[in-house]
Amino acid sequence: QVQLVESGGGAVQPGTSLRLSCTASGFALTSYPMHWVRQAPGGGLDWVSFISYNGNNKYYADSVQGRFTISRDNSENMLFLQMNSLRPDDTAIYYCARVNGGAIWNLDLWGSGTLVTVSS
Amino acid sequence: DVQMTQSPSSLSASLGDRLTISCRASQSISRYLNWYQQKAGSAPKLLICAASILQSGVPSRFSGRGSGTDFSLTINSLQPEDFATYYCQQSYSVPYTFGQGTKVEIK
Numbered sequence: 428q429v430q431l432v433e434s435g436g437g438a439v440q441p442g443t444s445l446r447l448s449c450t451a452s453g454f455a456l457t458s459y460p461m462h463w464v465r466q467a468p469g470g471g472l473d474w475v476s477f478i479s480y481n482g483n484n485k486y487y488a489d490s491v492q493g494r495f496t497i498s499r500d501n502s503e504n505m506l507f508l509q510m511n512s513l514r515p516d517d518t519a520i521y522y523c524a525r526v527n528g529g530a531i532w533n534l535d536l537w538g539s540g541t542l543v544t545v546s547s
Numbered sequence: 548d549v550q551m552t553q554s555p556s557s558l559s560a561s562l563g564d565r566l567t568i569s570c571r572a573s574q575s576i577s578r579y580l581n582w583y584q585q586k587a588g589s590a591p592k593l594l595i596c597a598a599s600i601l602q603s604g605v606p607s608r609f610s611g612r613g614s615g616t617d618f619s620l621t622i623n624s625l626q627p628e629d630f631a632t633y634y635c636q637q638s639y640s641v642p643y644t645f646g647q648g649t650k651v652e653i654k
Contacts, residue, residue: 462643464591472583472591472634472645486641522590532638533581533596540590 429453429536431523436541443513449506449523449538457481457501460526462534463508465519465543473519476508477526491517513545549573549637553646559654564625568649570618570635579639582611582620585648586631594633595620625651 435447449461463475476497477486485497496509506523520540527535550573560566570580578598583591593602595611598618608623622629630653635646 464645471648472585472636474636474643474645477641477643488642524591528596531579531597533593534583534591534636535593535596535602537590537592 431525431536431538433521433523433538433541436521436543438544438546439513440547441514441545444509444511445513445543447508447510447521447523447541447543449508451504451506451525455501456499456504456506460532461497461499461506462524462526463497463506464522464524464534464537465517466522466540467516467519470519475521478506510543513543515545515547517543518545519543548642549576549640549644551635551637551644551646553633553635553649555649556647557650557652559652560625561654562625562627565621565623566625566651567622568620568633568651570613570620570646572616572618572637572639575615576637576639578614579637580611580613580618581636581638583634583636584629584631585634591634622651 432450460479462477465473478497494512498507522540523538524534525536526532552571554569580598582595585591599611610621632648632650634648
């Protein structure tokens with residue numbers, strides 16, 4: 428079955444770190460660029476980060492630049508998001524999503540998300 | 548950054564209605580525009596890519612149009628399973644911004 432499954436979320440205090448994982452099954456992750464997108468409780472979708480298929484290109488939203496690091500291990504079919512210096516406004520469901528398409532890409536496969544709660 | 552503005556932010560509609568959701572970009576994004584549907588408690592689902600290309604398996608009552616800065620998503624003959632929140636997203640430039648969403652509710 429083609430799917431993405433996130434893990435690693437939880438409740439943490441401000442200033443601490445968390446590492447999210449996204450495991451792909453049913454397809455080879457190495458063929459696809461990937462994104463992380465988050466959604467605060469009751470809020471809209473908020474793009475977080477992008478990584479190219481080989482990991483050579485990475486982009487971040489201004490709100491997480493310098494605190495979050497996206498990476499991937501194609502041999503393990505996994506995507507990661509290292510989140511440092513967490514703040515209460517990082518509280519959200521974090522989704523990993525697969526890029527499909529060529530020049531005009533889209534996010535055609537999403538995981539079910541993992542909840543991160545940052546609170547003292 | 549490209550800002551994406553959707554309107555309306557919410558609407559009430561009845562079964563069988565035809566409705567249109569608008570999405571405006573703060574600068575031209577050609578056809579680098581995707582539409583997603585999100586139901587409560589679920590992950591988003593891709594409906595339309597490249598402004599007007601319907602994803603496989605998406606009912607033909609959904610359609611998208613537009614280019615440049617102005618885009619729209621139309622649902623013909625609203626069905627019970629269409630009540631959800633809809634988001635546009637630009638894939639033209641980093642950051643790959645989403646609209647704020649349009650919640651479609653039952654009248």
